[in-house]
Amino acid sequence: xxxxxxxxxxxxxxxxxxxxxxxxxxxxxxxxxxxxxxxxxxxxxxxxxxxxxxxxxxxxxxxxxxxxxxxxxxxxxxxxxxxxxxxxxxxxxxxxxxxxxxxxxxxxxxxxxxxxxxxxxxxxxxxxxxxxxxxxxxxxxxxxxx
Numbered sequence: 001x002x003x004x005x006x007x008x009x010x011x012x013x014x015x016x017x018x019x020x021x022x023x024x025x026x027x028x029x030x031x032x033x034x035x036x037x038x039x040x041x042x043x044x045x046x047x048x049x050x051x052x053x054x055x056x057x058x059x060x061x062x063x064x065x066x067x068x069x070x071x072x073x074x075x076x077x078x079x080x081x082x083x084x085x086x087x088x089x090x091x092x093x094x095x096x097x098x099x100x101x102x103x104x105x106x107x108x109x110x111x112x113x114x115x116x117x118x119x120x121x122x123x124x125x126x127x128x129x130x131x132x133x134x135x136x137x138x139x140x141x142x143x144x145x146x
Contacts, residue, residue, distance in 0.1 A: 007054035007067060015073040018081055019059065026055040078107045078114045078133075085139040086118060092135045096120060100139060104128055 008015050011025040029051045031037070038044035057063045067073075080086060084103045088096045096118075104119035114133045119126055 005050065005054075006071075007057050008073075010050050010054040011058065015068065016078070017058075022055065022058050026051060026059075030055075078109075078116075080107070080116060080133075080136065080138065082106060086116075086136045087139055088118070088131065089135050089137060092131070094129060094131070094135075096129055107133075 008017070011022065011029065013021055013025045017025070030048065033044050033047045033051060035041070035044050035048060057067050080103050082103050082105060085100065086103060087100050088094065088098065090097050099120055099122075101118040101120040104117045107114040107116045109115070116131050116133065116136060117128050118131055118136065119128045
């Protein structure tokens, strides 16, 4: 029986790697192990197949989450990256509940969760506020300009 391999080890990256680091690692390994560069060797074909599978899982946020949770990686991987448009949940105890903003900088981690700085642009001024991960949801639909 074949055991499932760790996609992070295959690509040579850490579980907290962002999408840019994942893509860079994939491209470097794909260039190195591409069958055309290795006279169609069986080892290169097998390694390339592993690299493609690892990249397919780690580059898709939903597949990555499904891969990370059973292994405990979700606790060390932030849910949002800088530049993600988010909405503050209605149950938040801040005055920004139901407002839309953008993740402004890399998240900070304490023992229990990630903390995000969200920047809000409202009526000609900007302000930032810190939120726990569970207070934020990602915006899927594009935001309409008023």
